[in-house]
Structure formats: C-alpha cells, structure tokens
Amino acid sequence: MTDMAGGPVPRSGSVKITDVAAAAGVAPMTVSRVINTPDRVTPETTARVREAIDRLGYVPNLIAGGLSSRKSRMVAAVVPTIAHPMFAGVVQAFSAAMRQAGYQVMLSIGGYDETDEEGLFRAILGRRPDALLITGSGYAPAALQLVIEARIPVVEIWDASSRPIDMAIGFDHSRVGADVARFFHGKGHDRFAVLSARDSRALSRARGFAEAVRQLGGSLVLEQTCPAPSTIAAGRAGSRDLLPLLDRRCAVFCSSDLLAFGLLTEARLHGIAVPDRLAVCGFGNMELSEMNEPPITTVSLEGTETGRSAAGLLLRRLSGGGPHEPERVRVPFRIVERATA
Amino acid sequence: MTDMAGGPVPRSGSVKITDVAAAAGVAPMTVSRVINTPDRVTPETTARVREAIDRLGYVPNLIAGGLSSRKSRMVAAVVPTIAHPMFAGVVQAFSAAMRQAGYQVMLSIGGYDETDEEGLFRAILGRRPDALLITGSGYAPAALQLVIEARIPVVEIWDASSRPIDMAIGFDHSRVGADVARFFHGKGHDRFAVLSARDSRALSRARGFAEAVRQLGGSLVLEQTCPAPSTIAAGRAGSRDLLPLLDRRCAVFCSSDLLAFGLLTEARLHGIAVPDRLAVCGFGNMELSEMNEPPITTVSLEGTETGRSAAGLLLRRLSGGGPHEPERVRVPFRIVERATA
DNA sequence: CTGAAAGCGCTAACAC
C-alpha cells in the first residue's frame, strides 16, 4: 500500500494522525483530543474517530507527541545488575508501578565497574526521561553533574546514608551490620567473623558489624573479603580460612545469602554443627535461604517494597506534588531468624 | 541564562542545538555534524563547536533527532519476569550488547498473565522502537498483529518450535524432555517421574519426556504439575506425592532447578539415597545447582548466550544485512551431568 | 466543542 519502492521500509508509523483525521472527517487536533482528553469531545465524534483509528490500525507516535509536549513519559532506571534478586525485585516492582501510571522504563544495567559513566548518562538523558532511578551514589562527578543539570526528579535507591541529589530510598548499611552483631550478641555469642564481598555497601555493612562487635566486647576472629558480586562459589572458597577457626563457637555475618549458603555447604561437608558450633546470618533473604535445609537466618531487604516506593516518590513529584527539597526514605530491613543462628 | 521566569521549570534540555550553534558561530547543522559525522567537519570548527558544547553543557535531544531521522535508537524487550536467572541473563546480555551498539533498551516485564497485552504493545510500539525482543509466542492475536504491522525486526526468544514472526532463537522444549529421558535411560533407569510447573514451555518439556519414556519402554509412575512460576517451595510441596513411590529406584525430571532443589531437600530429610534410589535432573543450570551439595544434574540454558545472540540478530538486521525471511536459530542446550543422576 | 496556526529540537536533502 504505502509500500513504495526505494527509501527505508515503511513502518507501522506509516499511518499518522492526519490520516485518521482525514478518514474521520475531523481536524488532527480532534483526533489528539479523542486519545488524550476524551471528555472534551462529543460522544459522536469520538465514535467516528475511534472507528477510523481501529480501521487504519493507528498507533500514535509517542515520540512526536513527547517532543511537542516536552514529556517523554519514560523513566530511566540504572542498576548495577539484575542477577541479584534484590535488584531484580526493585526493577520488577518499579516498572510495574510505572507502567500502570503510563510510563515506560528504560533500563540500564551497569554502573558497578562502568568505565564510561558519563557516556552512559548522556545516552540516558539524551532520551529526555521524565524521571530517573539510580542505584547508590558512587558515580563519577561528571556523570552526577549531568544528572543534576537534567533537573528531573531523581531517586537513589540502595543507600540512604549519604546525601542524596534529590530523593533517596534505602537503608543505612553500617547499621545493618551493627544490628546483626547485636542480634548475635543477644544470643550469647562472643566470637565473631565476617565474610564480605568487596563492594562498597557490603564493606560498609561489614565495618558496621566489626565496630559493633568491638563495642560489645566480642572478638572478631576473621574479616574475610571476596570479589564482588557475591556467588555461592565465593562463599565456599571464602570459608577455607574460616573453617580452621571453628574449633570454638563462632558467629559469622555474610554479606550475602549466597555467601552464607556456600559457607553452610562447606560446614556440612566438614561435619560442623549448625548453629551450635557455627552460627550464620546472611543478607538479602533470597528464596534459597528460606527453603534451604536448615533455613538460613538472614537480613530481609524488600526489593519489591523499595521499587514500589521509589515509583511512588517519583510519581508524586511528576504529578507536581511533594516537596522539592532533598528527601530521604528509610526502607525497613529486618533480621529474619531461622535455623542457622 | 536561558532561565526566564515563569513557565515550567527549565531542564537540561534548555540548551539546544541553536544555542550551541550561536555560541560557536556556526549553523545548527554543523553542530549536528560534529556530533554525528565528525569526519565531515574540519578539525578547527569541530574544536570550536566541541568547546561550545562543553561550556554550555549541551546534551543533544535524541527524541527530537529520532523524530527527524525516523530512528529512535531504542529497542524494546518483553520478558515475563527477571526473577528467573535465565531471563535475567538474557536481559543483561542483550542490553549490554545493544548499548554497546548505541541502542537503549526499554524493558517491559509482564506477558505471562498479562490481561491487556494489546495495551502493553501499544505502549511499546508507540515509542517507535527500532527493534523488538519478545519472549515466547503465546500472545493475544491482536497484540501480535500490532507487532507484525510495526514492520520492525523482531526476535522471539525462548521457544524455537513454533513458527516465528520474524526471527526466533531458542530451543525445542519437547526435545529437551526427550533428551533427558534418553539420558536417564542410558544410565539404566526404567522407572520415571516428572515434576513440572504449569506453564506451556515447561509442560512441553514434560510431554517430550513422557513420550520418550514410553518409546523407550520405561514406566512413568507420576506426572505431577505445580503452579508457575517454579519455586523451591513448590518443589518441596510437589514432592509429597512422589516420596511414597521411591521404594524403588526412580529417575525424576524437574522442569526447573528450583523444583529439583526442593525435591532433593525433601529427599535428604527422608533419608532417600541420591542418586542410587532417586535420580534427579533439573532445568536451567542455576548457580544453585552447581554449588549445591550434591551438585545437581541439569539442563544448561545459556541465557547469556541467548541474549547476546538475539542482539546480534537484531543488529545485523538493523544495519541492513541479513535475510528478510523468517529465521530460526537454535540455541544449544546440554545436559550437565553432576552428582544427582 | 472544534479548528488553524505555529512550533517542539533535530536532521535529510539539497544548495553553495
């Protein structure tokens, strides 16, 4: 039909608002109104236009509309990975909530060891998202500057300890560590160890743990780190140095459930009694921890809650509501006590 | 600067190509060339323009550029979930490859029990992505029609058995089941069972398994299904009916590693010897399976490979290369033999 | 309630 020879292959976009308008015998603007503000059009014209839309298979070009209205109705999300269930949960809940409100999510994975953060943010901001979700705050200053200049609502998830650009939602990682130490202490432990991935947040939890241990008068027999991101394999490998120390009762905080699972596997193979000789607390509350035998004590994170809540903050701001000063939301975490501690 | 009073809050977009052009004393088109085709501009003007860009903090509006050039440089991806490591792997690899080629990924999660698939696809296609990745093919006809009319490169992942719209990458699920049956049979088994989630692909694997068992002359003692998506909990629950049947040697194919893990947990608690009394093969090759003790025999899926490969197909098409007939790529799967079978 | 004009910010196509 519209498929003339030469030139780029015509797309679904080949039927446009003027085509619909012509077919329905109205002005393009009326078609636009039928789509965007139906209550301002008589039922009769609406019906005529709708019919034309259906008959022609018209799919409005939101790109063009966005250029004109200066609203892309897209939001960008930057997360370091989606392999981690916590982030997967955040992304899933966030995008569900956003889509319900008519926003599409542009996802960018990367930002842990991104070499060209500025390039990443240029690619994102060039698409003029209406809002932005980013993870943590360890970004390059140039990249951060771009974000600030974009003057769009920004929510930072995952870390609520540092000062946010705009809004932040997360928790204080070092407090998590401290809480776990107190939890162990409350169960009568006095020898402790920590097994942590080398990423800034995990290390911050480990430090919080170590400090609290000292304050409580306990002894920290091992502070072991392994490469990020956490894996079960890393947990098994990382436990090598720990096992010899388990001649006496010890409580271990692992910066991830995967590490905890790896450690427990090794403990089982070596016949170390859990939780009598070895007490373990993970982090993340993955399904694995709950369903493992024995079920693993862990810190529950509520990725879903974080994602939903981030969407809520942004949507409020997008609809003009809410304060315009930096805002910080603490997302709850809690220690889920199960059989390993 | 351009920050006049009144009107909506000015954004990063407030500085535009004409501002840069004016500042550098050139035409807007020259600025555009400096950004998009630098080799067609003298080094001197390039330098002058670059300086102006940096000084003003110009971030090109890709939305406007896209409208003009009819290329959004965005691709959409539709997956049912990212909680499953297989899909997480696909999305991660796909978006990495796409970003490297200058494309941004719009992610849509949902499509398993999506009520309004047509609405979802309208929201996606309205943004005029240059290409589309979708999962499976169980979509509503109206939704599929929209996709076809968009006339953009489409790759379907996850299932390569049905006829693709454009390109497909995946594997034949019933063949997976059959291969697992033959694998068990080759190890001397003659009693079989299958534990499957009730989603179409998983059921297709289960059927393939069941049929092959019959052909091989084995007996299928139980065909158990549980609600999708698969979880460890479902595996534990689903194993209840199976355990009483394990008075004699039996080989069980689970439609997911999570189910397999759940089953093995129950087996351990009931003192059932693995693999002597109970042989288990999972599906998905999650890290869990490799690092579990005992390591779980499973079917390896290569989500990463799938995602990368999907990106490759689309990029080839986007750059004008490749055939324009439907194309089907079989992504390899393989049975990874470990300790449970 | 409907329409006409103007323009969103950029690039294709064609001059010079």
Next chain:
DNA sequence: GTGTTAGCGCTTTCAG
C-alpha cells in the same frame, strides 16, 4: 566543508 530549507508527527495556544 558548510549553510539553508523543509519537514519528522504530534500538541500547544489561541480563535471561533
């Protein structure tokens, strides 16, 4: 190598 003109497909704004 650089500039000019004319849109991309929609919505804003203002008139009727």
